[in-house]
Amino acid sequence: MEYFLELFFGGLTRGSIYALIALGYTMVYGIIQLINFAHGEIYMIGAFVALIVAGVCTIYGLSGVSILILAGIIAVIYASAYGYTLEKIAYRPLRGAPRLSPLISAIGMSIFLQNYVLLAQTSDFLPFPRLIPDFAFMEPVAHIIGSPELVILVTTFITMILLTLLIKKTRVGKAMRATQQDMNMARLVGINVDRIISLTFVIGSALAAIGGVLVASYIGQVNFYIGFLAGVKAFTAAVLGGIGSIPGAVLGGLVLGWAESFAAGYISSAYEDVFTFGLLVVILILRPAGILGKASKQKV
Amino acid sequence: MAENKHKLLEVKRLTMDFGGLRAVDSVTLEVYEGDIAALIGPNGAGKTTFFNCITGIYNPTKGDILLHPKGLKTRRLNGLKPNKVTEMGLARTFQNIRLFPDMTVLENVMIGRHCRTNSGIFRAIVRGRGVREEEQQIIESSYQLLEKVGLAKFANEFSKNLPYGAQRRLEIARAMATEPFLLLLDEPAAGMNPQETTDLEQLICKISAEGEMAILLIEHDMKLVMNISNSIYVMEYGKKIAEGAPREIKDNPKVIEAYLGEETDA
Amino acid sequence: MTDMLQNFKKSILVSIWFVFLTFPLMVVRVNTMNQVVVWRWTNLVWVAIGSFVLSYLWRYMLARQQVRKKVADEGGEIRSKTQLLLEDMSFRYKAMGIILLAALVFPLVFDTYQSTIMISALIYVVLGLGLNITVGLAGLLDLGYVAFFGVGAYSYALLNHHFDLGFWISLPIGGFLGCLFGVLLGFPILRLRGDYLAIVTLGFGMIFKVVMENWDSLSFGPSGIANIDKPGFFGIDLNLANSTIYIYYIMIGMVIFTILVTTRLRNSRIGRAWIAMREDEIACVAMGIDIARTKLSAYALGAFWAGMVGVLFASKTTFINPASFTFMESAIILSIVVLGGMGSILGVIIGAFFLILLPEYMRAFSEYRMLAFGAAMVLMMIFRPQGIISNLRQTYEYKGSKEKINNG
Numbered sequence: 001m002e003y004f005l006e007l008f009f010g011g012l013t014r015g016s017i018y019a020l021i022a023l024g025y026t027m028v029y030g031i032i033q034l035i036n037f038a039h040g041e042i043y044m045i046g047a048f049v050a051l052i053v054a055g056v057c058t059i060y061g062l063s064g065v066s067i068l069i070l071a072g073i074i075a076v077i078y079a080s081a082y083g084y085t086l087e088k089i090a091y092r093p094l095r096g097a098p099r100l101s102p103l104i105s106a107i108g109m110s111i112f113l114q115n116y117v118l119l120a121q122t123s124d125f126l127p128f129p130r131l132i133p134d135f136a137f138m139e140p141v142a143h144i145i146g147s148p149e150l151v152i153l154v155t156t157f158i159t160m161i162l163l164t165l166l167i168k169k170t171r172v173g174k175a176m177r178a179t180q181q182d183m184n185m186a187r188l189v190g191i192n193v194d195r196i197i198s199l200t201f202v203i204g205s206a207l208a209a210i211g212g213v214l215v216a217s218y219i220g221q222v223n224f225y226i227g228f229l230a231g232v233k234a235f236t237a238a239v240l241g242g243i244g245s246i247p248g249a250v251l252g253g254l255v256l257g258w259a260e261s262f263a264a265g266y267i268s269s270a271y272e273d274v275f276t277f278g279l280l281v282v283i284l285i286l287r288p289a290g291i292l293g294k295a296s297k298q299k300v
Numbered sequence: 301m302a303e304n305k306h307k308l309l310e311v312k313r314l315t316m317d318f319g320g321l322r323a324v325d326s327v328t329l330e331v332y333e334g335d336i337a338a339l340i341g342p343n344g345a346g347k348t349t350f351f352n353c354i355t356g357i358y359n360p361t362k363g364d365i366l367l368h369p370k371g372l373k374t375r376r377l378n379g380l381k382p383n384k385v386t387e388m389g390l391a392r393t394f395q396n397i398r399l400f401p402d403m404t405v406l407e408n409v410m411i412g413r414h415c416r417t418n419s420g421i422f423r424a425i426v427r428g429r430g431v432r433e434e435e436q437q438i439i440e441s442s443y444q445l446l447e448k449v450g451l452a453k454f455a456n457e458f459s460k461n462l463p464y465g466a467q468r469r470l471e472i473a474r475a476m477a478t479e480p481f482l483l484l485l486d487e488p489a490a491g492m493n494p495q496e497t498t499d500l501e502q503l504i505c506k507i508s509a510e511g512e513m514a515i516l517l518i519e520h521d522m523k524l525v526m527n528i529s530n531s532i533y534v535m536e537y538g539k540k541i542a543e544g545a546p547r548e549i550k551d552n553p554k555v556i557e558a559y560l561g562e563e564t565d566a
Numbered sequence: 567m568t569d570m571l572q573n574f575k576k577s578i579l580v581s582i583w584f585v586f587l588t589f590p591l592m593v594v595r596v597n598t599m600n601q602v603v604v605w606r607w608t609n610l611v612w613v614a615i616g617s618f619v620l621s622y623l624w625r626y627m628l629a630r631q632q633v634r635k636k637v638a639d640e641g642g643e644i645r646s647k648t649q650l651l652l653e654d655m656s657f658r659y660k661a662m663g664i665i666l667l668a669a670l671v672f673p674l675v676f677d678t679y680q681s682t683i684m685i686s687a688l689i690y691v692v693l694g695l696g697l698n699i700t701v702g703l704a705g706l707l708d709l710g711y712v713a714f715f716g717v718g719a720y721s722y723a724l725l726n727h728h729f730d731l732g733f734w735i736s737l738p739i740g741g742f743l744g745c746l747f748g749v750l751l752g753f754p755i756l757r758l759r760g761d762y763l764a765i766v767t768l769g770f771g772m773i774f775k776v777v778m779e780n781w782d783s784l785s786f787g788p789s790g791i792a793n794i795d796k797p798g799f800f801g802i803d804l805n806l807a808n809s810t811i812y813i814y815y816i817m818i819g820m821v822i823f824t825i826l827v828t829t830r831l832r833n834s835r836i837g838r839a840w841i842a843m844r845e846d847e848i849a850c851v852a853m854g855i856d857i858a859r860t861k862l863s864a865y866a867l868g869a870f871w872a873g874m875v876g877v878l879f880a881s882k883t884t885f886i887n888p889a890s891f892t893f894m895e896s897a898i899i900l901s902i903v904v905l906g907g908m909g910s911i912l913g914v915i916i917g918a919f920f921l922i923l924l925p926e927y928m929r930a931f932s933e934y935r936m937l938a939f940g941a942a943m944v945l946m947m948i949f950r951p952q953g954i955i956s957n958l959r960q961t962y963e964y965k966g967s968k969e970k971i972n973n974g
Binding site: 399 | 827830836838849857960961
């Protein structure tokens, strides 16, 4: 039972990170029907920037949770800036092009960003300073769920609530939903669609960066390649939940997190990634629209 | 309608639901040999959905679609894939033109020959005499169709570079290449200027006069419909509200009511 | 004048933005292991100057693109001289003859090292032409193509290791197994649309690598399989130089075979169906083409070449392990197809030579290779989506094509 709970919370933690990244995929897909292949790289850049900030701070003698928060904020700012620039350079000129074009552009951007970080920094894994202390009140349950996990869960939860409020309650959120439903109509009623698309990239990137910082401080190391696998898995989560659907992305992330955690715990950890993709293939065959997605009829 | 003519297509009480919306509601329709039948009705009446059901793009909720090829067994089309329906002898065009833009005009028509030819992968690699002869035959018959619709001079142009009216005619040629006995045209005159419409009218009459295929068309241009069709079906809100010869339809109060507020050229 | 000022202002802003953007990654290098920070301020200057210049270039290129699009929209067709030249058959035959001659004397003129490089370029030519069937002609994005290459390589390595089977027997077996895996992969994803397809094929590619890394009893795990036989030459043992030359000629033969077959396929009933499916799937099915069969054949025939050339790869290196079959390989092959021109056989060949030989001969820049690939993919999509060699128009001979000109 204890082992089960440990796997359960491990899966929950992992799943909530997938959910954070998956949200970026789903929001972008919802608006411009593009798999933003470089999204995983934005997550990696977020983690790397946080590492640099935290690393510089610890070397100059600062430490503690406040540094983590500072690193997180700067990481979010930078990831958003990268997401914004990415859209402007690689996707905006391709609006209205055949569907394969922006997708290939996205793959190119993903390769570019990976190698940019590799060349500008290093190919080695860099240790991320330990900034989350062990909370005393967590001691009795520490063998099931540790302090870093708690921090991740709480942060993710708060972020999701803020995102929901943004989308449901604000003017901008309404404009985003309108654009998602019908871009041309939204443009006709005076919504600046280009701005909304940029904003979607900014928000998605910010969420990915939060995920990146949390993972980096949890796992304790960062490298230029971490974005690729995380990106693919988060995309799987988004498809699982039904791409384009925000609650779907969260649900998909959690399902994937649990599936991986239990499969690795009870069956075999070497084949963890095989389970992920196996799940993806099965879902796509049985229910191509995902768990919460709506089947769309193509217009003829 | 004349009793001695062979009935080609028989649609019985066809119904199509999308979730809670009933797009086509119990529509019955028949097309006879040599017919030019027209399906008209205001926008959103369910005409294109009706076409999509017949051609296998949608699977209808209820009703029967029966095909009576001359000299062959009757076939029920419900649930068949679109390519099977085309193989049975029904071909269509699309309301919003769907050509293969990066293929030449001739190649577009050659695609239509696909289901009437049969050389496979290995024979294509070996490229023996049989295959080469078949290829040449595809080319010749496609070219003849282009001559028929008046596009022969564009044969080697990319289809995306054709003027609008020519693209519509190319779609018709491509559909005819599949050797159908019933040709379904979805708003063939949409977006055409008066001259192009007149040319189209002549083309449709010519195809019909050759007697190889009957025609069922959706059209908004009342003048065209009244000029060429011999039977008309009217749909509104998914339901069939009238059918008959052009003269009967013109004076039908229900039809006039359905079109009230809309401009009718008739 | 105001225009110039406006442009200047824009470029300055771009420059400032990129300085801000690249600051943490380009300037600060922190090594958390040894607790040192290096500040590389000179990089800042380079970024500033570079982005300033590039922003001018970017705007110029975008403007040119706009003009071109406008001309195309108005029905004016732009056909460059190269295109017209390439559509001229007699020129094509002459050019092919010269290239073939050059290819045949190459290993006699240059040393073993050069031949080895050329062999790997030729391997990528075959891979590119194979993927060109799936992606370029049929329009099915496949990001796990390297798995089929791996299937071929492993099938030869294992057949050779366990049953002592030779190269020539394994060659068709490798191709056939590639085909088989292509169909196996094709089946479950027949119904998926383009973007989903991309991600699932990517997944398949990764599954292949993970399985090969972990299924020790089959694949010997990450340590791989060594001592694979080189192709036999009538039972004679060849020294390294001669065997390289031998493999080179095998490779030339394979490339010619590939070109011949893919050209014939492209210009056949099947090839046209692939292209039509790429252009518009709904119209294609409405013309009576069986989409499922067409898709499967595109996967199978694309995978065939990868499987076959995989056998050759294993026999050339005599050692394989899962590390040779990463996503990056798939990405390189994909960029060959994209840069060369999707669907264009000549383009893909040029693309392969360009992308494989350039980094080989410019060693100084080889670490920037993937960076350049990525950037090139983006830039090509924006400024030249049709690739180096764009879709050549296929013309046909028909009766009475002459008479018509007078009447029409």
